[in-house]
Amino acid sequence: MAENRGLALRFIDDVDAPFSQRLALVSKPLAQLNKGEVRVKVLASPVNPSDLVYLRGQYGVPPADAAFAGFEGCGVVVAANAGLYGKWLLGKRVAIAATPGADGVWAEYVTTLASYCLPVRKDIDDVQASTLIVNPCTVVCLLARAKEIGTQAVVINAAASQVGKGLIRLAKMQGVKTICTVRSQANVAVLRELGADAVLLTTDDDYPEQLKALAHEWRARVLLDAVADMDTPSVLRAMPAGSTAIVYGRLQETRDPLGGRFSVADVIFRRIKIEGFWLADFMKKASPLKVLSVSRQVQKLFAEGVFHTDIRGEYGFDDFMPALEHYAEHKSDGKVILRP
Ligand SMILES: NC(=O)c1ccc[n+]([C@@H]2O[C@H](COP(=O)([O-])OP(=O)(O)OC[C@H]3O[C@@H](n4cnc5c(N)ncnc54)[C@H](OP(=O)(O)O)[C@@H]3O)[C@@H](O)[C@H]2O)c1
Known part of the structure; x- marks a missing residue:
């Protein structure tokens, strides 16, 4: 039986362990395809904060020991093995999301649901x-939700992230003002340079006053929060x-497995609301047509240059671990891409 090489999770119950110790390069037999599944030869895969959180065992699905990582x-x-749609996908280049809890994308081949494959322009x-x-x-969904809530401006924290940059560009197109931190x-x-309407440095002494003045002047009623903990x-x-x-x-790392805080007084007396967003939930609940329509919108924005992911470099299995450790400490330097 043909073999499949990839980076498998070695779960370590210690938040201080380096990421490179949490992965091992292993070979396993290629998985059989169940109904609804396709096998994809992987060309490239990024490291995202969700991968790091997953490797540490703090993600929304429990870490699957010995499974290949990468979302x-x-x-x-x-x-x-997915009927007519599967046949149509054969030979096509696709963007793939891994099936949570199963083998992921940091491998030569990945098996995933046909419905998790989006043909790429x-x-x-x-x-x-x-x-x-x-x-x-996520950018498209977050901005749609912010507009549904009804706001003329949004506050975006950790705004130099790839999500933050996408939000700044899309909000500009859609006439929503951005207050970035x-x-x-x-x-x-x-x-x-990217077009943010205001950029505030959280280490400035008068940062809280600047934020309050702008948020009130521009009536920013939605915070798009990637930091959590005390920032919320x-x-x-x-x-x-x-x-x-x-x-x-929840970019602010904490030893508290629940993470996050909120002000009880503000929730009661200032009608402050807190809600979550998880793309995995959206993908699970949305109809295939809705997913395809978001994918088309996203790809058009890529083709027009509105969306663009900053890349730090491309790495093979041999030089991936140091790049992974670098990304964990310096996320603004751009994405690390695994080329199996
Ligand atoms: N819920 C979902 O479905 C979903 C989907 C996609 C992404 N996300 C989340 O979106 C966030 C951004 O992802 P990404 O891939 O766009 O990130 P990214 O490109 O890797 O960048 C992360 C950014 O966050 C900043 N940062 C890191 N720790 C911080 C902290 N404690 N306080 C303030 N800023 C901090 C970094 O800036 P410095 O230079 O200052 O370190 C960097 O600019 C992550 O939390 C990710 O998990 C969630």
């Missing part, structure tokens, strides 16, 4: 295509009464 990528469909290269599900689809000076100019209550405190935080990440 998204791009590849070519080489075998299918020819004018998007393999590396950009490997990043088009997790972050860009970053913690390093170097990112201020980058985001201004403190940013919401600066925003108008009745504001909503859509929490979609």
Whole structure:
């Protein structure tokens, strides 16, 4: 039986262990295809914060020991057991989301549901295509939800992230103002250049006053929150009464497995609301037509240059571990791409 090489999870119950110790390069027999599944030869796959959280055992699904890691990528469909749709996918280049809890994308081949494969336009290269599900689809969903809540402006924290940059560009197109927060000076100019309406440095002494003044002047009633922990209550405190935080990440590392805080007083007396967003839920609940329509919108935005993922470099199995450790500490340097 043919073999499949990849980076398998070695679960270590110690939050301080380096990421490179949590993965091992192993070979296993190629998985049989169950009904509804396709086999994809992987061309490229990024490292995202969700991969790091998963490797540490703090993600929304328990870590599957010995399974290949990696949540998204791009590849070519080489075998299918998924009816007519599977046959149609054969030979096509697709963006792939891994089936949570099963073998992931950091391997030569991945088996996933045909419904988790999105055919990719020819004018998007393999590396950009490997990043088009997790972050860009989240950007589209978050902004749609912010507009549904009803706001003229959004506050975006950790705004130099790839999600943050996508939000800035899309919000500009859609006439929603952006108040961006970053913690390093170097990112201020980058985001201004990108079209952010305001960029605030969280280390400035008068940061809370600046944030409060702008959030009220521009009536920003939605916080798009990737940081969580103390950032959620403190940013919401600066925003108008009745504001909503859509929490979609927890970049502020904490030893508390529950993560996150909120101000009880603000929830009661200032009608502050907090809700979550998880793309995996959206993908599970949305109809295939809805997923295809978001994918088309995202790919058009890539082709027009509105969406673009910053890449730090491309790595093989041999030089991937140091790149992974670098990404964990320096996420603003751009995505690390595995080329199996
Ligand atoms: N819920 C979902 O379905 C979903 C989907 C997609 C993404 N996400 C989440 O979205 C977030 C962004 O993902 P990404 O791939 O766009 O990130 P990314 O490109 O890897 O960048 C992360 C950014 O966050 C900043 N950062 C890291 N730790 C921080 C902290 N404690 N406080 C403030 N800023 C911090 C980094 O800036 P520095 O230079 O200052 O370190 C960097 O600019 C992640 O939390 C990810 O899990 C969630």
